[in-house]
Amino acid sequence: MKILVATGNPGKVKEYQEFFSELPVEFVSLNDVGITEECEETGDTLKENSLQKAQFYGDLSGLPAVADDAGLFVDVLEGRPGVYSSRYANSDEERMEKLLQELEKIPYNERGADFRLVTTLYYPDTKEHVSFEGKIRGIIAEEKKQLAQKGFGYDPIFYVPEEEKTFAEMMGEEKNAISHRGIAFRKLKKYLEK
Numbered sequence: 146m147k148i149l150v151a152t153g154n155p156g157k158v159k160e161y162q163e164f165f166s167e168l169p170v171e172f173v174s175l176n177d178v179g180i181t182e183e184c185e186e187t188g189d190t191l192k193e194n195s196l197q198k199a200q201f202y203g204d205l206s207g208l209p210a211v212a213d214d215a216g217l218f219v220d221v222l223e224g225r226p227g228v229y230s231s232r233y234a235n236s237d238e239e240r241m242e243k244l245l246q247e248l249e250k251i252p253y254n255e256r257g258a259d260f261r262l263v264t265t266l267y268y269p270d271t272k273e274h275v276s277f278e279g280k281i282r283g284i285i286a287e288e289k290k291q292l293a294q295k296g297f298g299y300d301p302i303f304y305v306p307e308e309e310k311t312f313a314e315m316m317g318e319e320k321n322a323i324s325h326r327g328i329a330f331r332k333l334k335k336y337l338e339k
């Protein structure tokens with residue numbers, strides 16, 4: 146089976162290819178199928194946005210398509226930046242700085258947050274779709290902590306108390322074992338194995 150990874154982000158395509166490498170599924174990118182159109186993200190939830198992307202690119206290509214949407218939901222900010230996590234500021238660095246500033250006066254025990262991810266698989270022929278969610282609880286660190294070159298996005302400020310590390314201090318497999326993405330991807334893997 147061929148599945149289109151409905152994202153313009155080449156890193157994500159590689160992530161799907163690696164995570165599901167034991168399955169008889171070939172993951173292809175928008176580039177591979179010659180699609181250059183961009184999809185809007187207008188949903189109010191991660192699930193709506195992931196479905197919107199999977200549906201748009203699935204219908205355009207005629208291939209089953211998978212898309213995901215992630216967000217950081219900070220308790221004291223009433224769930225912000227949430228679905229707007231990638232649009233919260235212009236770069237990873239600016240997004241982290243902005244969040245650290247918003248939480249400047251907030252003590253450690255009130256800095257709790259959820260990292261969530263929803264991945265949706267959409268079949269253009271039947272219009273059916275399935276979604277899987279992963280969630281991990283953590284704390285927004287007071288400053289960035291990162292091992293050289295590790296992590297992306299909000300990783301350097303997402304601290305996991307049980308591990309006594311930020312996401313950016315973990316090895317890839319260590320992060321995958323507990324992360325929002327790892328949890329959602331394992332659910333999708335179980336489904337694809339059936």
Ligand code: ITT
Pocket residue numbers: 151152153154157213214215216217230231232297298299300312324326
């Ligand atoms: P698409 O191209 O697929 O639309 P996106 O840029 O909208 O992806 P995501 O929904 O995957 O991004 O993620 C939303 C934001 O959360 C974005 O700023 C990411 O960098 C960040 N993020 C997602 N997963 C993360 C992780 O595991 N660690 C740190 N940051 C993460």
